[in-house]
Amino acid sequence: xxxxxxxxxxxxxxxxxxxxxxxxxxxxxxxxxxxxxxxxxxxxxxxxxxxxxxxxxxxxxxxxxxxxxxxxxxxxxxxxxxxxxxxxxxxxxxxxxxxxxxxxxxxxxxxxxxxxxxxxxxxxxxxxxxxxxxxxxxxxxxxxxxxxxxxxxxxxxxxxxxxxxxxxxxxxxxxxxxxxxxxxxxxxxxxxxxxxxxxxxxxxxxxxxxxxxxxxxxxxxxxxxx
Numbered sequence: 001x002x003x004x005x006x007x008x009x010x011x012x013x014x015x016x017x018x019x020x021x022x023x024x025x026x027x028x029x030x031x032x033x034x035x036x037x038x039x040x041x042x043x044x045x046x047x048x049x050x051x052x053x054x055x056x057x058x059x060x061x062x063x064x065x066x067x068x069x070x071x072x073x074x075x076x077x078x079x080x081x082x083x084x085x086x087x088x089x090x091x092x093x094x095x096x097x098x099x100x101x102x103x104x105x106x107x108x109x110x111x112x113x114x115x116x117x118x119x120x121x122x123x124x125x126x127x128x129x130x131x132x133x134x135x136x137x138x139x140x141x142x143x144x145x146x147x148x149x150x151x152x153x154x155x156x157x158x159x160x161x162x163x164x165x166x167x168x169x170x171x172x173x174x175x176x177x178x179x180x181x182x183x184x185x186x187x188x189x190x191x192x193x194x195x196x197x198x199x200x201x202x203x204x205x206x207x208x209x210x211x212x213x214x215x216x217x218x219x220x221x222x223x224x225x226x
Contacts, residue, residue, distance in 0.1 A: 010035075010038050031068060091117055176199050
């Protein structure tokens with residue numbers, strides 16, 4: 001006769017990289033839903049790489065008679081994993097180490113270890129581990145990886161789309177800075193709305209057109225002429 005498996009608790013895992021005052025409302029809903037559906041003790045685990053977010057996420061959050069105090073994991077609770085052999089023994093732990101240390105220089109070494117572990121993995125279970133980690137890395141860490149690793153690119157279609165969006169955003173920000181520098185060097189003043197229009201633009205063709213105009217315009221308004 002087979003023995004039935006018993007589930008003793010349910011854990012909802014949430015990665016939180018910034019404070020979001022709307023999140024506690026959804027967290028209360030997640031918790032209540034898990035508890036109602038499974039009829040067992042339910043917990044919310046928040047993972048973050050920001051100490052301020054960690055302090056905020058620990059709550060308490062209250063709604064009437066219900067008070068929630070989420071469990072929180074951050075860099076203080078999870079040591080970095082930089083040894084590829086250790087990462088091979090647990091892709092999950094290496095991935096979590098990367099998440100909580102994503103804005104620290106050691107994140108580069110964690111990424112090296114995780115990449116080696118994934119290369120040695122017999123299947124594709126870790127594809128989204130790698131791409132999710134790339135998505136939360138700080139820009140400086142991602143640039144360092146770009147210089148150090150030849151094959152650090154995304155491994156899933158979702159990751160490839162994400163990286164393309166990141167690169168386009170970075171390129172747009174660079175062009176916007178170039179426009180502001182040219183206008184400043186030429187002594188053409190920009191009022192706040194026009195400055196905001198430049199920095200908020202993500203269309204590379206439009207930004208290129210504005211940059212060409214900035215080189216010869218006699219006023220900042222001419223840059224945006226139709």
